[in-house]
Amino acid sequence: MIATQDRLRPGPAAIIALLLAAALLSAATRLSELLPVHDWWQVLVAPDLNSYAQVLVHDSVLPRFVIALVAGGALGLSGTIFQQVLRTPLADPSTLGVSAGAYLALAAAGLWAPALAVSARELIALAGGLTAFGLVFLIAWPHRLSPISLILAGLVVTLVCGAIAAAISLSYSLGMNGLFVWTSGSLTQNDWSAVSRLAPYAGLGCLGAALLARPLGVLSLSDEGARSLGLSLASVRLLSVLLAVMLAAFTVSAVGVIGFVGFAAPFIARASGARRLPQRMIAGIAIGAILLLAADEALQQAARFMREIPAGAATGLLGAPLIAIFLGRLPVVEAPVLPTAERRSRRPMLYLAITAIVLLALVWISLSLGPSLDGWSFASPAQMQSLLIWRLPRLAAAAAAGVLFALSGTVIQRMTGNPMASPEIIGVSTGAALGILLLVLLAPAFTPLTQLGAAAAGAVVSLAAVLLTGRRSRYNPDHVLLFGIAINTAFAALIAVLLGTGLPKVFGVMQWMAGSTYSTTPLQAMIAVAMAVVFLAIVPFFSRWLDLLPLGASSSRGLGLNISVSRAVLLLLSAVSAAVATLLIGPLSFVGLMAPHIARTLGFQRALSHMIAAAIAGAALTTLADFIGRVSLFPNQLPVGIVTTLIGGPYFLWLMRKQG
Structure with a gap:
């Protein structure tokens, strides 16, 4: 039967075979440009150290070829086991946060314990990967390890790990370039050391997988069926997870973060007809190796015309279409929603006043309090006049961004009926960032207005894609989030590829993407505040729509609402709001998630009061983040986007845990 399936489904296998042939042809072409064919065997066994070409091939070209095969195979096997x-077919080291945890551990060790990072880098990566996966598992457990809970928790853990690594890097004045190197996943080699480190572990991983193949195959049965066969489920699962994390972490320690190879390889193996687990393991190893080799060869050929892009950044592009394909196969089920206030607030003005007072207090503290050479102190009235020139513009920009992200998040949550949606999670902010980056790279000159237009266009495209694809599932909350994650993944990978070009124009963009308000000018601050005021003045006109849309399409139509028009207008409103906020503090933020939820827990359930309270809460969050970023590493600073991610990521995970 299996052989029949293989014959009936040659397409994926044929594509992989073509990729392998193309990769081998590319490698042979590049090798022949460096050495004549009759010298190939000599350079492999006994290179002439006086020949630059032979040394280059022996110590760089060949190790790179081999490490691509070894790393790709290890990731393919790791994804198959996960x-x-x-x-769930959505699991792999990058979607579960394992790779991010491993690189964060390596980054921290490289700064604080460099000797240990050299001598025990594999163990450090393993510890980081296990910690990250443990956190994802803990958050997803109350949700019965559903695919959406695993992917959401893995995404947020990855973002938080990235923010922590960026904070560590900035605290040691290494800048964002060092962080990008850690996360880019480069296969460039200078000798055989990485191969000699990774290959034995990959071999042990294959041996362990072979020993676990039979008990792992039994796991495809129900838990009761597996126990009836005398199988210890806990032991098998624990050993298997340890093996999968080990393979992924050791790969990160050797070549960095390689995204979605562990996701794509098992998918293609199943599509090719492999059904039994041993077959899928073998196919996963082979396909993972071929995918990474083919991707790296394509990048090396492209490097003839442009600066070389790291393989890890490019393979991230595999994630979006595969998530979308799997999403079409998931059943449409109603997901549990976050707990909200059991009743509306009986004293809305009181809670609004308290929230506003908290915001004003944070503004005063942020403007007047700060560290100095003599310690912490509040500024005197005379000192405030000189400090306001530096502190007020950045504070105003941060607060305005908080208002705009909060409004965008509230509109998205009410429009989709999903209290865990936000412009940061479903790709709206990333789309805005991609629009700005493309403008910077393609336009010889641009104005703030064209920047806003590019950001708004990217945000509109992202949100429109999420809403259009969500129609199939009737805007099921889980499916909307997963489509958003797919788009977020694709745009983030494109951004990484563009940043990897190394063009001078992108370096300023890298700092902006971290969410820095350091260089905000008074004019920019005034424009930001004006935009926030404009949006606050506009949103009351759409409050009725936002009250009706969560009731469902049929109920909304019955009450006289034009669904298509209302969604189109609200889409534009939320996208432009998120685009302006992204221009101010970058795409890294969870304010669009946190602020609406804070307002909801205070009892504001009607749309108008919900948006106003969320706007005040959003301004308070970004004001606090700007203050923390300014003083925490004095005299250095942390960007607002990184601080809000460090606050919002754990907050999101807590919400998921609470929802479960």
């Missing part, structure tokens, strides 16, 4: 143990 998907078998967790019983």
Whole structure:
């Protein structure tokens, strides 16, 4: 039967075979440009150290070829094991946060314990990967390890790990370039050391997988069926997870973060007809190796015309279409929603006043309090006049961004009926960032207005894609989030590829993407505040729509609402709001998630009061983040986007845990 399936489904296998042939042809072409064919065997076994070409091939070209095969195979096997143990086709080291945890541990060790990072880098990466996966598992457990809970928790853990690594890097004045190197996943080699480190572990991983193949295959049965066969489920799952994390972490320690190879390889293996677990393991190893080799060869050929892009950044592009394909196969089920206030606030003005007072107090503290050479102190009235020139513009920009992100998040949550949606999670902010980056790279000159237009266009495209694809599932909350994650993944990978070009124009963009308000001018601050005021003045006109849309399409139509028009207008409103906020503090933020939820827990459930309270809460969050970023590493600073991610990521995970 399996052989029949293989014959009936040659397409994916044929594509992989073509990729392998193309990769081998590319490698042979590049090698022949460096050495004549009759010298190939000599350079492999006994290179002439006086020949630059032979040394280059022996110590760089060949190790790179081999490490691509070894790393790709290890990731393919790791993804296959994860998907078998967790019983979801969406699992892989990058979607579960394992790779991010491993690189964060390596980054921290490289700064604080460099000797240990050299001598025990594999163990450090393993510890980081296990910690990250443990956190994802803990958050997803109350949700019965559903695919959406695993992916959401893994995404947020990855973002938080990235923010922590950026904070560590900035605290040691290494800048964002060092962080990008850690996360880019480069296969460039200078010798055989990485191969000699990774290959033995990959071999041990294959041996361990072979020993676990039979008990792992039994896991495809129900838990009761597996126990009836005398299988210890906990032991098998624990050993299998340890093996999968080990393979992924050791790969990160050797070549950095390589995204979605562990996701794509098992997918293609199943599409090719592999059904039994041993077949899927072998196919996953082979396909993972071929995918990474083919991707790296394509990048090396492209490097003839442009600066070389790291392989890890490019393979991230595999994630979006595969998530979308799997999403079409998931059943449409109603997901539990976050707990909200059991009743409306009986004293809305009191709660609004308290929230506003908290915001004003944070503004005063942020403007007047700060560290100095003599310690912490509040500024005197005379000192305030000179400090306001520096502190007020950045504070105003941060607060305005908080208002705009909060309004965008509130509109998106009410429009989709999903209290865990936000412009940061479903790709709206990333789309705005991609629009700005493309403008910077393609336009010889641009104005603030054209920047806003580019950001708004990217945000509109992202949100429109999420809403259009969500129609199939009737805007099921889980599916909307997963589509958003797919778009977020694709745009983030494109951004990484563009940043990897190394063009001088992108370096300023890298700092902006971290969310820095350091260089905000008074004019920019005034424009930001004006935009926030304009949006606050506009949103009351759409409050009725936002009250009706969460009731569902049929109920909304019955009450006289034109669904298509209302969604189109609200889409534009939320996208432009998120675009302006992204221009101010970058795409890294969870304010669009946190502020609406804070307002909802205070009892504001009607749309108008919900948006106003969320706007005040959003301004308070970004004001606090700007203050923390300014004083925490004095005299250095942390960007607002990184601080809000460090606050919002744990907050999001807590919400997921609470929802479960």
